[in-house]
Amino acid sequence: MTLQLGVIGTGAIGRDHIHRITNKLSGAKIVAVTDVNSEQAHAVVKAENINAKVYKTGHDVINASDVDAILVTSWGPSHEEFVLASIAAGKPVFCEKPLATTAAACKRIVDAEIAHGKQLVQVGFMRRYDQGYRALKKVIDNGQIGEALMVHCAHRNPSVDSTYTGDMALTDSFVHEIDVLRWLLNDDYISAQVILPRRTRLADKNLQDPHFVLLETKQGIRIDAEIFVTCKYGYDIQCQVVGETGTANLPEPLSVLMRSEAKLSTEILTDWKKRFLSSYDSELQEWIDSTIKGEMHGPSAWDGYFASVTADACVAAKHSGNIIPITMPERPAFYARK
Ligand SMILES: NC(=O)c1ccc[n+]([C@@H]2O[C@H](COP(=O)([O-])OP(=O)(O)OC[C@H]3O[C@@H](n4cnc5c(N)ncnc54)[C@H](O)[C@@H]3O)[C@@H](O)[C@H]2O)c1
Numbered sequence: 001m002t003l004q005l006g007v008i009g010t011g012a013i014g015r016d017h018i019h020r021i022t023n024k025l026s027g028a029k030i031v032a033v034t035d036v037n038s039e040q041a042h043a044v045v046k047a048e049n050i051n052a053k054v055y056k057t058g059h060d061v062i063n064a065s066d067v068d069a070i071l072v073t074s075w076g077p078s079h080e081e082f083v084l085a086s087i088a089a090g091k092p093v094f095c096e097k098p099l100a101t102t103a104a105a106c107k108r109i110v111d112a113e114i115a116h117g118k119q120l121v122q123v124g125f126m127r128r129y130d131q132g133y134r135a136l137k138k139v140i141d142n143g144q145i146g147e148a149l150m151v152h153c154a155h156r157n158p159s160v161d162s163t164y165t166g167d168m169a170l171t172d173s174f175v176h177e178i179d180v181l182r183w184l185l186n187d188d189y190i191s192a193q194v195i196l197p198r199r200t201r202l203a204d205k206n207l208q209d210p211h212f213v214l215l216e217t218k219q220g221i222r223i224d225a226e227i228f229v230t231c232k233y234g235y236d237i238q239c240q241v242v243g244e245t246g247t248a249n250l251p252e253p254l255s256v257l258m259r260s261e262a263k264l265s266t267e268i269l270t271d272w273k274k275r276f277l278s279s280y281d282s283e284l285q286e287w288i289d290s291t292i293k294g295e296m297h298g299p300s301a302w303d304g305y306f307a308s309v310t311a312d313a314c315v316a317a318k319h320s321g322n323i324i325p326i327t328m329p330e331r332p333a334f335y336a337r338k
């Protein structure tokens with residue numbers, strides 16, 4: 001079976017996903033697209049050389065009779081509407097992060113999916129598909145460093161553009177750690193604290209950068225994370241888990257170690273797209289394969305909801321200077337950990 005997909009949003013990541021589904025992955029093809037910028041949607045169909053109809057709205061795509069499943073890659077504020085409409089149509093939907101821009105909206109999606117009675121929603125937290133994070137998880141799950149006690153992380157971007165404002169360090173960047181660390185540690189968070197270090201002079205004058213976040217999990221694991229989005233030197237994702245009998249580090253991306261011109265050197269990537277290229281491929285291939293089988297294995301609407309509640313707590317912690325408790329309703333059996 002070939003899964004026939006509709007894509008809502010043909011901007012940066014929408015186009016990337018269209019490209020990888022068409023040229024690299026198997027089992028699916030794009031038959032419908034839309035974007036509020038319809039010229040751009042037409043241009044993407046042409047440039048990617050795909051036989052897809054361009055619809056006026058996301059709802060037209062969702063309700064098209066030849067569309068089996070939906071990819072939501074539009075701006076965050078539009079996600080809730082399209083995910084809810086996909087659930088109402090009974091169609092599987094892969095939604096780029098964030099699931100929705102408020103915790104209340106995420107909860108509405110969770111409630112709608114439970115009422116529908118079958119899991120249809122996957123959220124685009126691609127780090128769970130990164131080979132390095134998967135290898136790190138295996139070490140922890142096998143007990144090779146004893147029980148995890150602490151985690152040290154860094155999320156560094158060389159720079160960000162002018163659309164990156166306000167608390168996006170927490171809601172747009174750190175949200176990746178929020179999801180991947182819950183999955184890595186098989187745990188949930190109970191509190192968040194944010195400490196603001198000395199501000200770099202090299203960030204936009206309206207942007208606080210960097211941030212320190214401290215999270216505490218149910219099991220008492222302490223996580224410290226630095227989010228530094230104008231670090232200048234590269235795109236650098238670090239994660240070290242400290243256990244009772246050892247430490248385990250996220251592997252560095254493959255890079256040749258060079259000795260030349262009296263220097264020992266290795267390249268550092270500068271683009272997040274390149275750092276997680278194969279994770280996006282695996283994430284979507286696994287989603288296509290499981291969707292064809294009528295199953296759902298990836299980050300769920302519940303994970304999207306938890307990420308949103310945690311990000312909100314981080315924002316509240318930043319603005320109040322307080323330690324903010326993270327409270328969630330009991331995880332419904334519908335979303336039992338797999
Ligand atoms: N997983 C990741 O690492 C990752 C990376 C980048 C972006 N994202 C997420 O993907 C989403 C898109 O990001 P992007 O970088 O591609 O942004 P973008 O601005 O390049 O593209 C978004 C597109 O959505 C379109 N759009 C907005 N509202 C719409 C609507 N109501 N109906 C149809 N189209 C609409 C815009 O016209 C634009 O073309 C965001 O939620 C972002 O957080 C995830």
Ligand SMILES: O[C@H]1[C@H](O)[C@@H](O)[C@H](O)[C@@H](O)[C@H]1O
Pocket residue numbers: 157172173174176272
């Ligand atoms: O939108 C991007 C993207 O989500 C990347 O994966 C993340 O590392 C960046 O910090 C963020 O700005």
